[in-house]
Amino acid sequence: MNKFDVIVIGAGTSGLMAAIAAAEDGSQVLLLEKNKRIGKKLLLTGGGRCNVTNSRSPEEIIAHIPGNGKFLYSAFSQYDNQDIIQFFESNGTALKEEDHGRMFPVTDRSQTIVETLHEKLKELSVTLYTEAPVKKILRNENQIIGVALEKQKIYAPCVIIATGGKTYPSTGSTGDGYRFADKLGHSIEPLYPTESPIRSEESFIKKKTLQGISLRDVQLSVLNQKGKAIVSHQMDLLFTHFGISGPAALRCSSFVNQALKKNPGQAVQLSLDIFPESSEKKLFAELQKKIQAEPEKQLKNSFRQLLPERLLEFLLEKNQLDELKGRQVTDQQLSDFISEMKDFRITANGTFPLEKSFVTGGGISLKEVQPKTMESKRMQGLFFCGEVLDINGYTGGYNITAALVTGHNAGKHAAEMAEYMRYVIDDY
Known part of the structure; x- marks a missing residue:
């Protein structure tokens, strides 16, 4: 039987960080991406240079996330923008600060950020499947037990939805996460374009x-x-x-x-x-x-x-x-x-419509998500991170910061839960 501790759906900004955080906490992690390449949307950010975070205080960053930024206070108390900067620099990627606190890789290439994340996945032995669209998230009553792909089922007690919003659909952001969440009993706040x-x-x-x-x-x-x-x-x-x-x-x-x-x-x-x-x-x-x-x-x-x-x-x-x-x-x-x-x-x-805008407003209702852990309040073992949540910020590194912070916390807490819940899937 194909088993993991944590399955992450979506190898974008938040999903990559979620997979890394879960693996760092000792979990066997599977990262699923429906595209041929990981970080496809991340490559486009910052005009191809990747404004990876912002150096301002957490309070200022949250103030620049008008779409439910206050939800992130608990998340920022565990992992914040300074931790993001430290993560990249400790993994060999030097960053530089530009106007308004915007942080970019010294190379001025988004590819540098994606490569850093990819190398970290390999270092932590994260299993990566590309061209692997998820058809369904599996559950047993109120407990997540895995996912179904086209030709196989893969089991895990924890699944993280990191599928992004509905902007730049050519990158794979086609709203899959909303459909998964809806079928698992979650409310979706109406979607609308922001940063447009x-x-x-x-x-x-x-x-x-x-x-x-x-x-x-x-x-x-x-x-x-x-x-x-x-x-x-x-x-x-x-x-x-x-x-x-x-x-x-x-x-x-x-x-x-x-x-x-x-x-x-x-x-x-x-x-x-x-x-x-x-x-x-x-x-x-x-x-x-x-x-x-x-x-x-x-x-x-x-x-x-x-x-x-x-x-x-x-x-x-x-x-x-x-x-x-x-x-x-x-x-x-x-x-x-x-x-x-x-x-x-x-x-x-x-x-402009959603598909031509930078960021998706609306998304999975935050009333149904634990702000500390990013876990669903409705389904045990289900976690969310990134743009799929009803959180949106201004351009300037704020959205990527929110994605990396929620991704890290979702991964860390999913790994902690998986440690105690592996027995749940023993009979499946």
Whole structure:
């Protein structure tokens, strides 16, 4: 009979770490991957460089995981981002820190991270089956007993589901884990795209008026029905042919989707502050000084250093200032123009779909998962980790950190349980 202590389904970020942690704790581990290669999605992260974690404090990291980050406090108390850094560096992979605490391999290659994890699997004698899709998770009443592949059954008292979400389906993230969990009695919170470019049907978007314009360090806010900011992010932004992208848009996207869900059929208002570090009063004084210095100049020439040319022309035209000279502009007109730059409204009609987004929101309900061990509250011997859980964070190493932390804890606790439960499958 084919027996193991722990079976891990999915050789992505969380599954690789789960298999390693379980093996380090002394378990005989089987890692199953339906692709030909392991870590397929991990290879794509960080633009192919792999932003493997973030150096900030655990509290800051959790704050950057808006999708149920608080669930991770118990997990972080056992294994955190500093442990992740130590893991890679102690296994021969030097990391370097970049802006906002982002940690990358010194080689700037995602392949380095995957190879490190793969070498660790071999060192710990983890059994790896690739091209091995799981058809069913086996159970005996309320106890996990193994998995069924296409042509064989493999037994173990503990199974870890690490199958990822539904983004980048070409990497194998096709929602298998949700189906397994559902059949085993778990609730699945509705899935939605996060860290996704935002679509807009504004006329200036459709006409591609601002397409390709990139803005540095601006503030984008998602507004509620009363015009109050739900969330704001000060980062870079890019106008595209479909709407907006860039870090600020990606970070606001999950809130756009949640607002659309809350008010079906109603578009969501975004507010763009192009100069978040300057007050309207300060901007008024600066622009008035420019006008007074050259009153005969047209505004588009006086203000040419203020904004990218096409954006400046668009905003001047929108405020009927495009043909005016400085001396012709009233204080009220100048104030209105500044208000437009500080509160440029963009209507959001949605985001890219799940398969074209970076991260899956929603997933296995955390009410049914033990936060310390990642074990199911409904099925003994069943564990979860990574993106299959209803946890999602911003880009910047936060999602990978959550995946590695939950993977490590799931693997460690599955190994501990397997040590006491091997007898459960003796009759199967």
